[in-house]
Amino acid sequence: MTTVKITSPVQSGRDKSIDSSLVPVEIVRSMIRDVGRYRVKDARMILNSRFKGKFGDIVHESRNE
């Protein structure tokens, strides 16, 4: 197996100002259409009743297509 080397200016760990690399939550909130109407159990119920595969496979497929 080839050894992974990260040779860019990217620094590992939390020895730098982490705030500069974090996304403001408002960006995510702006994408929500209907706030607070449904809960996690509702999403699980839909997904568990409809989708019988693994989402990891869908993600893997998208990354490699």
Place this chain on the structure above:
Amino acid sequence: MNPEMNKLFFLDTSAFFKEYHDEEGSDHLHSIFNQAKNGSVILCISIITISEVLNALDKIRKRRIISASECQIIADVILSDIVELTEQGRMEIHEVKASIIRASWDLILTNHLSAIDAIQVVTAHESGADFFLAADRYLLSQMQEIGLKTWNVEENL
């Protein structure tokens, strides 16, 4: 797994989804999300994970597994959960900066990772996470190579 106070868990999208869909490894994700909500651990994701979540939901919508309205409900729920956890200081959403993209190019050519795999690896490395959680053996092996502790969430730690 016992809670380790304020340990950082970086979630690859393949692990993240298991909180919302019951599949192999979901019990581990439910436990980790509960630990985050109880203030014991902090979750980290890349902003690209949000793109991948929406993309995966849209894929199963296009395959008529879920309807458009169901797709919207699920997206809203997951995004709301992310917002809530982030506002409580229990989740960090990491940007994909140019320096991360630059570092990922080396991994693509030398380690033959996909573009997104490489971005996830570099973002996890930069985040300083204590554990990298995924359900992809090759991706996990690459994380181990750079010294991150990994957990294949489809197996016991």
